Amino acid sequence: MSTILKHTAAATRLCARSRIRTYAMTSVARKDLIQELYLKELKSYKAPPAAKDAHVGVVRAFSAPALPSAPTLPDLATELAAYDATEPTRATTTDAIAGHGEPAAGAEAYLAFLEADEAPEEAHH
Template sequence: MIAAVLRVAARRAPVVVARRAMSVSAVRCNLIQDLYVKEIKGYKAPPLTVADAQGSVKPWVSPSAPAPPAVEGDVAADLAAYESSTVEVESHAPVAEGAEPVVEDWFVIEPAHDLHH
């Protein structure tokens, strides 16, 4: 059954012919290029050794430990003087005990004046 279907499909399939739409140019020999490629392919790099790297590599030295920071003066005495100092507060006129503080309206919208011609 499948073979019969394949035979019918093969008979009805169109034959495709491939054609080139461009011309083929002849390969030209380039003597200089051939010699250059031959020399490059024949070059063997010398193997690298440990002695080759000695001049360009700096030897590793572990870093020294950093010195602790120096503290100037007596820190304990300065801290005690700071804690015992009083806090200075700047304020406006003192508010009476029974009076409420005056709240100023700082966001005042002025009424728009109509300009007449």
């Protein structure tokens, strides 16, 4: 059986070689005259030297910004002296009235108010 396989493999190689087409072309070396002229002109070009004052009118002259001034602090000593010299104002009895319209009677009255049992509100359905 191996001889049959060897013969078929050899036959397929021969068929594959005969199917390959080879093309042999000779390329004609043509010179591109326009490209050669362009490259020759590029190599021979020399930029004209720039004048030393060419930047005048295009670039502004540099001027450093002005230095900022230090902030001035108010005279705190005179303000503190004026504050110390003022008399504190005393609260009047109208200022002492609580938000519920009851006069403030001290801490004990407030604690008694907090500890007082309030009647639960009846739910209206």
